[in-house]
Amino acid sequence: MKQIEAVDAGSLNKRDTLISILIIGSLFFLFGFLSWINAILIPYFKIAFELSNFDSYLVALAFYISYFFMSVPSSYLLKKMGFKKGMMLGFIAMAIGAYMFVPAAMSRTYGIFLFGLFLIGIGLAILQTAANPYITILEPRERAAQRISIMGICNKGAGILAPLLFAAVILRPTDDEMIRQLSSMTDMQRDAALNELIRRVIIPYSVVGTVLLGWGLLVRYSPLPEIDTERESPEVASANLGKKTIFQFPHLILGALAIFLHVGTQVIAVDTIIPYAGSMGVSLLEAKVFPSYTLFITICGYLTGIVLIPKYISQANALRVCTVLGMVFSLLIIFARGPVSLLGHSVDISIWFVVLLGLPNSLVWAGIWPLAMNGLGRFTKLGASILIMMLCGNALMPLLYGYFADMYNVRSAYWVLFPCYLYLIYYAFHGYRVSSWSLMPGQKSDYASTVKNS
Template sequence: MATPNTAVSVSSLSRRDTTVSIVIIAGMFFIFGFLSWINAILIPYFKIACELTHFQSYLVAFAFYIAYFVMSVPSSYLLKAVGFKKGMMLGFFALSLGAFIFVPAAMTRTYGVFLLGLFTIGVGLAILQTAANPYITILGPKERAAQRISIMGICNKFAGILAPLLFAAAVLRPTDQALFDSLASMSDSARSAALDELIARVIIPYSIVGAALLLIGIGVRYSPLPEINTEEESAEVSASNLGKTTIFQFPHLILGAVAIFIHVGAQVISIDTIINYAGSMGVSLIEAKVFPSYTLGTAIVGYFLGISVIPRWISQKNMLRLVTLMGAVLSLLIVFARGEVNLFGHQTDISIWFVVLLGIPNSLTWAGIWPLAIDGLGRFTKVGASLLIMGLCGNAILPVVYGYFADSVGLREAYWVLLPCYLYLIYYAMWGHKLRTW
């Protein structure tokens, strides 16, 4: 069984070993997506069941993603100590524990305990993402890294499409909208009993998920996934890194971590806020639950586009420049475009469909940033990757910022927070990734 001391070089892997590894990591990205994007429906669900403000409801994303900030660097040292496979197993065990915490949280309808469960799930994902992202980035030719990441993204977003729909099927009833509409007129005791019954519906699904994650962790530990040596450096990289003692001597990495922070925050805003935004247009939760799937569907379109044209027709760098510019344009359209449309059977303002279309630029931004940010890190790759994963705490911060403005100035106007995000991403795509010295 492979250990950190028996790690192999990427170049020594056979084509079959590489394919098997990609398939296993793709399965992990499916799980990442399922557990991450289910937040899109947990936010409005908890908002109703726990009687929250917009700001309070977006603490779902905060508790979930702040774990990346707390655990990313410790994760890199954990992986150095025990290797990829044992580290991944421990990550799945943390996911399982987080899912099981939902059971006492639902029994007591205590929002703080739900947030603890979400934080614990985030800890597990921080460990797994710190392992999986550099793994898939270096598992093949550098110029095709965006292609491999796009394949992972398809798995991630396809799971994201399924997650809110399966959750809604498991816990929501066709008659629930009438219940939601009548809550305000109920007595305190009747409303409390109704909400207790509503929140208790998560107990069985999350118990099943917790048990499944426990078994998957054991399976990954004994899978044929090889340990990869991320410490090896080519002569060129070794020469360029001579005398460097810390990751803070790599400006393109630090700026890339900021880009990840901003990108993921903007992405989660486009998915986790869209149900509430649809609600502001008079769309019921029962109908609005499909909108995150629309956004994730356009993201899958973007991934297929990336697989088709990168690097054959357009380079990773130029695609990153194109999609960040597209994100800025769509952000302006969300705020300024107005007019009623009927699309896919939904009567809404046209602006919500520009939120949906953000899935396309968001899908290819991550795939563009990662290869540029870890380029030339050599022996600093694991720690550098942990810094990039730490950037995922942008998912914790920016939705709360959006929630604050949604409460104070309105849901549409709060989307102004997206514009400076995409402007910075344009900067990194054009110039920031080129910096090799401060």
């Protein structure tokens, strides 16, 4: 097999760096479009298949659990094939997953839909494992959170469009009336109505599959350079001397748990807000805009990060502010009550704190990633794959929310956010400094001196 030639990130000129950022930005747009469309797929499938809250969140489980299984193999695949060939393989997997929606819709089989979502997640796991370390190691490292914020704008911008476009293509003005009449229909009438509803996904997902194949070819033959993610500086090489496994980097493992909890809180804020609005008597056609509100607020947070980091506030301090703010908003979702009319919606005020979670969530990933990846050297790709693996938090946390929503109610289920933010606060203030599992609380870590932006 031909040896893949990789270059050091620091050797790229401004033109190559800009091209790399633009190409990776297009990937993050794609990540956002395919990921955040779940916010409308969940209530859509819940109606079409007459599901419980728990069963409807199997959408998130099927989509994101693939990250758990594929992220580490992705790191070895990318090392063997290189970034561009590996990413093309990821696009092919996603295209197959999108095409699976056709037989799933024709037979109205929930399991086939879930398998298609799993394949899309497999492809995204490969792309995420390539894209996140790629954008992180582009110099200068102290501006990593700023670049990740730019990628986040691409991601969440697509997320704003995805549920709105899906709803525009799939939903009809008469659907609310049809949904209300389902309970009074005969079995044959209900099956006919739900079959017609679910088959509306055939054309859009056939188009998505074709676009994914084309996008994969474009990336494969693009000028995106192969970057050496495993080159170590003399300082890092010296610090890592004698380290044999990735588990000898506690700040990474603790950061992986932080990523798991963070993405879980983020997807809960987006994917549960339509059913939460529904509990207030808001129709699906009206509620479809709420995920876009949350993602718009997230983009505002990214823009704030781009302006402030690192000139006015460090990555670590931004992370601290966001984690504390997230805990405050999660408590307000539980305890704030009262009707309010805003942006044409008459709802309980608590739903706007779900929307506002987009603000602190915006910079948590950007804060954790460079801190967790710092100083890994030759372990960079494996470390990145472990962090990407923790995107399975997107799969498990909504399921946990759905379990408590069925057991108690959709509002009380938001208590699952509180312990998540509590741990994120720990990592933001202390966890990222830990360099040895034997460190006792309060003991100073030598690793802290290597984190320039703490």
